[in-house]
Amino acid sequence: MGLIDDLRAIQADMTEWRRDIHKHPETAFEEERTADKVAGLLESFGMEVHRGLAKTGVVGSLKAGTGNRAIGLRADMDALDLTELNSFDHKSVNDGKMHACGHDGHTAMLLGAACHLSRNRDFDGTVHFIFQPAEENLAGGRVMVDEGLFERFPVEAVYGMHNWPGMEVGTFAVREGPMMASADFFELTLKGRGGHGAYPHMSRDPVLAAAHIITAWQSIVARNVDPMKAAVISATEIKSGFTGNVIPETAYIQGTTRTFDPKVQDLVEERMRAIATSMAEGFGMEADFVYQRRYCPTINSPEETGHAVAAARALVGEENVNDNVTPHMGAEDFGWMLQARPGCYIFTGNGTGGEGGCEVHNPNYDFNDSALPVGAAYWVQLVQMQLPQQA
Structure with missing residues (x-):
């Protein structure tokens, strides 16, 4: 758990970012404030930042060493048209809009990984941090691909992640082949x-x-x-x-x-x-x-699924990684990125019971902040293993 402990050092920052985004939810192609926050943080990490794909999309690029290999890591930024019923301080201030699927957490985890890797460039190659709008209903991932995402930011593979209520924090689930439906x-x-x-x-x-x-x-x-x-x-x-x-x-x-x-x-x-x-x-x-x-269906490619499983197991142990999870009939527009490039989409636990156990797309849902360092550490582990430093 060493890497997770390292990421706990910035858990307070990730929590602040996550709760600020949760408090100011924005829906498909309207994520202006969220995109500004993401871009500002990436720039503060010393990254090259690109904006404008799919209107509000943000891509941060980080290079280390001399290698010419590159991978993409993707998080979604948008909220849902839903009235929040929670009463905590970071509840939505935008009437009829709510982060009820955890995209605020996904964004904060990827920002945490970007922050850590910018300070510890212990990899060789380029990482493109892809912050995507409009996952809910309008397939912003497809729009980013159609507008030239992978032509502008070439990668050999692209990876995505989603929180899953009902799974313990510190666990992962994935499978080769169909992961989610069309x-x-x-x-x-x-x-x-x-x-x-x-x-x-x-x-x-x-x-x-x-x-x-x-x-x-x-x-x-x-x-x-x-x-x-x-x-x-x-x-x-x-x-x-x-x-x-x-x-x-x-x-x-x-x-x-x-x-x-x-x-x-x-x-x-x-x-x-x-x-x-x-x-x-x-x-x-x-x-x-x-x-x-x-x-389209979200279909994980075999080799990249193996890489994702290896990174998750290195992070939390083999017993905490289910590599043959039952496919879900829910849909995810990351499938369009997987049609364009090989890659893998993985679930990470959001908790069981009380905190973190509420199902997504529910007006009482909230992302479990204790999962932030786990997800960020997974991204770092994956980068380190996929783009290893040369001896």
Whole structure:
């Protein structure tokens, strides 16, 4: 635990940074204050700082030795549109916005690693510290990649990390291959012909058609997807009608799908579209189906997963690292970075029970500050092992 003890020396600083960011949450592509704070701290560490990718993204670059190898470390900065119910001093002062997923902690941990490495340049090569906006809902990671992140900051691998409530502080969990699912979103608008509820034969009822289509979509998972693979199709919103005795003109359905396999992702989209359009035609109405691929699956590459496991075990011991964690159906836009470069996404414990045990995306959540030196030390350990000093 020597490296973790070293990072505890700046735990008070990381806690201050984290709580300040928590108190002033900013959502997708609006992280102006957060980006200013991050950039200012990186500059104070003596780093070369770059801004502007994905509007509010920040990249700090640190070089040591003479090596030409480089890796990227990524943290997300954005908050959620959620009203906080906590009462501590660092609760949100921005109404309707809250750091309910721990991105404040992720940012503080990566800043802590940057601070330590800038003072102790015991590696050979370049580390790019990537602070990403808009992880929640708008896939800022994809925007950074599309705007040339890895062309401007070439790396051989990129690594990400997320806190996980329910895991003890000082533990890690990861797996090779699919780690988190895709997150696609769909909308279907059905246009029929309205009429009196007493005379349905004179109408084309979009509500009836919507019910049949939603049910039929579930057959895709039951009868089209390989049983050894996974998929979820969830229709989460239906809007139609105005009163009890009128058959409406239109019906609207929206929802989300999740998979771990890009081929299954293709299959789900194709079959949903075919079912929606053909069944709508059978019911005598028009269908407008929109399918948006917002988050690809987060798939860890084998070699880089091995590096992440080795760094975590060197830090906390083999018994505290689960290298075969069950994949999660939640999504993470770090998957877009992993499509562009090999890398690994790992979970670190946020605590069990009281402090740190509250689930993310909950108005009572708060990042556990005792996890800050653990996460920062993991980043330092990974850099030291991936970019070792030359003898």
